Amino acid sequence: MSEDGFEPKIVAFCCHYCAYTAADLAGSMRLQYPPNVRIIRLPCTGKVDVLHLLRAFEDGADGVYVAGCMEGDCHFINGNFRAKKRVHYAKKLLDEIGFGGDRLKMFNMSAAMGPRFAEVAKEMVERIKKLGPSPIKKAKAQKGGDES
Amino acid sequence: MIVGERKPIEEIEAMIDPFEKIIVLGCRECVTVCSAGGEKEVGILSAALRLSREQNGRAIEIKEFALERQCDHEYIEQIRSMVPNYQAILSMACGAGVQFVAEAYPEIPVLPAINTNFIGVTEEQGYWTERCQACGNCVLHLTGGICPISRCSKSLLNGPCGGSSDGKCEVNKEIICGWQLIIERLKSLGQLDRYEEYIPIKDWSTSRDGGPRKVVREDLRL
Numbered sequence: 326m327s328e329d330g331f332e333p334k335i336v337a338f339c340c341h342y343c344a345y346t347a348a349d350l351a352g353s354m355r356l357q358y359p360p361n362v363r364i365i366r367l368p369c370t371g372k373v374d375v376l377h378l379l380r381a382f383e384d385g386a387d388g389v390y391v392a393g394c395m396e397g398d399c400h401f402i403n404g405n406f407r408a409k410k411r412v413h414y415a416k417k418l419l420d421e422i423g424f425g426g427d428r429l430k431m432f433n434m435s436a437a438m439g440p441r442f443a444e445v446a447k448e449m450v451e452r453i454k455k456l457g458p459s460p461i462k463k464a465k466a467q468k469g470g471d472e473s
Numbered sequence: 474m475i476v477g478e479r480k481p482i483e484e485i486e487a488m489i490d491p492f493e494k495i496i497v498l499g500c501r502e503c504v505t506v507c508s509a510g511g512e513k514e515v516g517i518l519s520a521a522l523r524l525s526r527e528q529n530g531r532a533i534e535i536k537e538f539a540l541e542r543q544c545d546h547e548y549i550e551q552i553r554s555m556v557p558n559y560q561a562i563l564s565m566a567c568g569a570g571v572q573f574v575a576e577a578y579p580e581i582p583v584l585p586a587i588n589t590n591f592i593g594v595t596e597e598q599g600y601w602t603e604r605c606q607a608c609g610n611c612v613l614h615l616t617g618g619i620c621p622i623s624r625c626s627k628s629l630l631n632g633p634c635g636g637s638s639d640g641k642c643e644v645n646k647e648i649i650c651g652w653q654l655i656i657e658r659l660k661s662l663g664q665l666d667r668y669e670e671y672i673p674i675k676d677w678s679t680s681r682d683g684g685p686r687k688v689v690r691e692d693l694r695l
Contacts, residue, residue: 376513379520418517421482422525460528468530 344392350439371404499539510565543570609679624651
């Protein structure tokens with residue numbers, strides 16, 4: 326638990342061919358990484374859409390990241406580049422509405438990078454802990470506080 | 474198709490600010506193809522608007538819906554039963570669609586979520602360009618299939634002008650001179666003699682100069 330008790334809920338959209346396998350490897354290697362990360366397996370990060378990213382935030386995620394293959398190593402040639410552009414678009418949109426695009430990030434890793442997967446999970450949890458709960462949760466908490 | 478793009482989110486937020494319950498209404502025609510106002514864009518915009526409002530502690534109820542077209546009565550009728558339950562309709566159709574929905578439901582504000590840009594084509598995924606200005610008097614048969622009205626920055630009928638250099642327009646070096654394209658096309662068609670013929674002054678009354686236009690086909694009317 327962090328000092329103020331905030332444990333962020335983080336959704337990770339992971340490519341089956343790299344980040345998801347890297348997560349598996351991290352498990353096999355008995356590497357510890359924060360349990361805050363909920364993984365959603367995708368056939369390729371090229372499957373991810375702006376709508377999926379926004380819906381994750383709507384449904385209560387404090388942070389979201391997309392983890393795809395190393396650039397140039399996508400099994401579908403350029404799915405990770407497409408994901409990168411969509412993540413960029415969604416970040417811009419989140420900034421425009423004042424939600425904060427820095428709650429969303431794209432990472433690249435290979436299937437052999439189990440330790441990197443654990444590192445990324447820790448990095449993202451730290452980043453979101455610094456940012457605090459999602460603005461929606463903050464607003465709800467404030468409203469609840471006002472009413473009581 | 475008609476090409477449009479979503480208005481800046483701030484502008485949309487300001488428009489819907491007074492409302493707590495709205496319909497975000499997409500159109501499955503042109504604006505779906507140009508990824509401006511189809512079903513998917515309805516989802517994205519609605520999610521963004523909900524996030525924006527919820528973080529400010531002012532939840533908004535959004536009904537996401539997309540019609541086959543917003544420029545035909547029969548499709549617009551499909552939302553008649555749901556309209557009374559909402560305070561405004563945010564239409565993601567072109568200007569024509571927004572207006573037609575507004576005409577059908579005069580009791581509720583109908584707001585535009587996209588800017589309608591032009592009649593154009595998909596050059597490639599995510600890249601659209603203008604091809605037609607709906608002048609109402611087509612001259613493509615005279616100009617090798619390239620429209621001088623929409624492709625020439627000055628809409629000259631007997632170009633190019635002195636602003637054409639190295640095949641580019643003086644307005645912007647990224648714009649290809651429409652008349653350069655016409656000459657090249659006529660050359661490849663072996664119809665360069667057409668270039669020698671003057672195109673007479675255009676009757677612009679078929680365009681916007683004649684006021685709002687209409688097409689009536691008595692043979693088709695019921």
